[in-house]
Amino acid sequence: MKTITVEVPDDLDRVVAASEGDLPGALRLAAAIQWYSQGRISQGKGAELASLTRAGFLKALAAGRVDALQVTPKELDAEVERILDTRR
Numbered sequence: 001m002k003t004i005t006v007e008v009p010d011d012l013d014r015v016v017a018a019s020e021g022d023l024p025g026a027l028r029l030a031a032a033i034q035w036y037s038q039g040r041i042s043q044g045k046g047a048e049l050a051s052l053t054r055a056g057f058l059k060a061l062a063a064g065r066v067d068a069l070q071v072t073p074k075e076l077d078a079e080v081e082r083i084l085d086t087r088r
Contacts, residue, residue: 008023008027025051028049028051029052031049032045032049032050032060033060033064033066035049036061036070037066037067
């Protein structure tokens with residue numbers, strides 16, 4: 001995994017994390033949720049980035065009010081049809 005250095009305001013940990021030690025995890029989770037909501041990464045990659053299990057990432061998405069299902073109704077209909085066709 002790559003390591004990067006990011007400069008942040010001195011008081012950011014008080015705003016977004018329980019402690020200074022929690023700030024890196026809070027930043028990784030925020031990035032994972034944002035990029036997942038944009039469709040740029042998968043749930044699995046989001047969980048990996050946030051150092052969570054997939055279930056933990058799904059809970060974080062729910063807490064952040066981000067839909068865990070990133071598919072349009074049209075895509076979902078097509079997937080259901082594909083599954084039904086394979087069972088016939």
